[in-house]
Amino acid sequence: MLPGIVLWICFVLAVEARSPHADLIEELVRDNAFSNRISDNILEDALLDLPDLVRKYKYPFEEHFVTTPDGYILGLHRIPHGRDSNNKPGRKPVAFLMHGLLVSSAEYITMGPGSALAYTLAEEGFDVWLGNARGNYFSRQHTTLNPDDRSDLTYWEFSWDEIGNIDLPTMIDYVLDFTGKPALHYIGMSQGTTTFFVMASLRPEYNKKIISMQALAPVAYMAHNNNSLFSVLTPHLRELEILSSVLGIGGLFPRREIYTRLGIRFCSDGAATQPICSNLIFYLTGRNEDQHNATMLPVLAGHAPAGISVRQLIHFGQSIVDKEFRRYDHGLLRNIQVYGRTTPPSYDLSRISAPVYLHYAPNDPLAELEDVYRLYKELGNPRRFLVPHPKFSHADFLFARDVNTLVYGPMIRFMKLYH
Numbered sequence: 500m501l502p503g504i505v506l507w508i509c510f511v512l513a514v515e516a517r518s519p520h521a522d523l524i525e526e527l528v529r530d531n532a533f534s535n536r537i538s539d540n541i542l543e544d545a546l547l548d549l550p551d552l553v554r555k556y557k558y559p560f561e562e563h564f565v566t567t568p569d570g571y572i573l574g575l576h577r578i579p580h581g582r583d584s585n586n587k588p589g590r591k592p593v594a595f596l597m598h599g600l601l602v603s604s605a606e607y608i609t610m611g612p613g614s615a616l617a618y619t620l621a622e623e624g625f626d627v628w629l630g631n632a633r634g635n636y637f638s639r640q641h642t643t644l645n646p647d648d649r650s651d652l653t654y655w656e657f658s659w660d661e662i663g664n665i666d667l668p669t670m671i672d673y674v675l676d677f678t679g680k681p682a683l684h685y686i687g688m689s690q691g692t693t694t695f696f697v698m699a700s701l702r703p704e705y706n707k708k709i710i711s712m713q714a715l716a717p718v719a720y721m722a723h724n725n726n727s728l729f730s731v732l733t734p735h736l737r738e739l740e741i742l743s744s745v746l747g748i749g750g751l752f753p754r755r756e757i758y759t760r761l762g763i764r765f766c767s768d769g770a771a772t773q774p775i776c777s778n779l780i781f782y783l784t785g786r787n788e789d790q791h792n793a794t795m796l797p798v799l800a801g802h803a804p805a806g807i808s809v810r811q812l813i814h815f816g817q818s819i820v821d822k823e824f825r826r827y828d829h830g831l832l833r834n835i836q837v838y839g840r841t842t843p844p845s846y847d848l849s850r851i852s853a854p855v856y857l858h859y860a861p862n863d864p865l866a867e868l869e870d871v872y873r874l875y876k877e878l879g880n881p882r883r884f885l886v887p888h889p890k891f892s893h894a895d896f897l898f899a900r901d902v903n904t905l906v907y908g909p910m911i912r913f914m915k916l917y918h
């Protein structure tokens with residue numbers, strides 16, 4: 500275990516030290532032309548930037564920016580209508596999609612038409628908006644702070660508490676204002692559900708802006724998490740926090756071309772290393788052989804990871820150690836300043852009155868069944884749906900072969916009941 504962690508840290512530092520490579524794209528195309536391993540289409544999808552990727556598939560794409568009260572400039576993406584059906588702009592119900600840890604709005608797009616949720620919703624008649632959390636590739640700008648300043652980590656002083664408490668309300672208000680709607684459907688995956696629970700409990704006035712909340716792989720309580728890497732790291736959260744600030748590291752896993760390069764070299768069809776690559780990418784989320792299709796891995800690696808703060812990880816670690824769902828633990832003195840008490844307050848889930856549909860999986864190592872049941876019991880207005888596949892796992896909510904029939908189809912039927 501320990502050598503593995505040391506290797507990981509070396510890898511992260513090596514990626515950090517590497518400057519972006521201008522000739523990368525040409526070089527990869529040339530390499531691939533010689534080895535001819537992956538189709539031109541997949542290579543192209545891995546290399547295109549997100550707006551061009553969506554336009555390649557003939558979908559409309561808009562990029563919007565909105566500034567939070569504390570100065571973070573967030574990138575919002577929109578696919579206002581479909582390509583094959585519902586292909587005219589018009590007054591459609593809004594679906595707002597929020598991504599999980601380490602990724603970005605791209606997670607709902609990269610699998611392509613016929614599979615990716617953003618396209619499916621557009622074809623089903625929704626006006627699709629995709630949020631991006633502060634600190635990720637699309638939301639790295641700030642009115643005054645600099646994410647790349649290693650001597651001042653102020654930019655990175657946030658966890659998913661701020662993403663839920665500040666970013667989500669800012670983005671939702673912008674979308675409602677822009678579309679002239681009173682309310683929208685919220686869809687979150689993993690941390691995209693955590694941040695919703697933060698918003699709707701700390702700022703309950705936002706519940707009336709939510710027609711329905713569809714929670715894919717819901718994460719709030721993590722008391723039953725049994726990941727071996729986490730159990731090695733979680734006893735040392737405070738030390739890790741101090742170490743990262745001494746090293747001048749506030750953010751982790753920013754988007755880098757080296758991931759695209761590694762994805763194409765080692766994860767594509769025909770590469771002998773493809774199974775190892777699958778195991779590494781899905782190490783934390785678990786992997787379901789029955790639903791796994793490795794062909795698209797180079798495309799996923801071309802668009803993720805997209806960057807997080809150290810505190811996002813520490814906060815999840817606190818959820819595992821404390822066995823509670825509560826605000827960021829700054830340590831005793833700072834807790835008194837921020838919360839007026841020595842320990843962080845719990846998020847009051849009973850204040851969440853919006854209808855929450857929990858779509859959870861039987862084999863999800865990041866949303867264990869006992870933890871989902873506790874969440875269900877404490878929410879103000881919940882329903883729950885177990886995905887009818889015994890091995891369905893965390894990442895399957897995005898990448899499973901049959902995700903449309905197993906999850907998105909039923910979910911969209913629930914959403915349409917409101918119209």
Ligand SMILES: *[C@@H]1O[C@H](CO)[C@@H](O)[C@H](O)[C@H]1NC(C)=O
Nearest residue numbers: 723724725726727728730867
């Ligand atoms: C936790 O994981 C270990 C192996 O990593 C396993 O032996 C044990 O049964 C697991 N415990 C639970 C409660 O799942």
Ligand SMILES: *[C@@H]1O[C@H](CO)[C@@H](O)[C@H](O)[C@H]1NC(C)=O
Nearest residue numbers: 610611614792793794795900
């Ligand atoms: C895997 O994905 C590729 C690319 O989307 C697709 O062409 C192929 O049919 C899929 N394979 C299976 C077995 O589903």
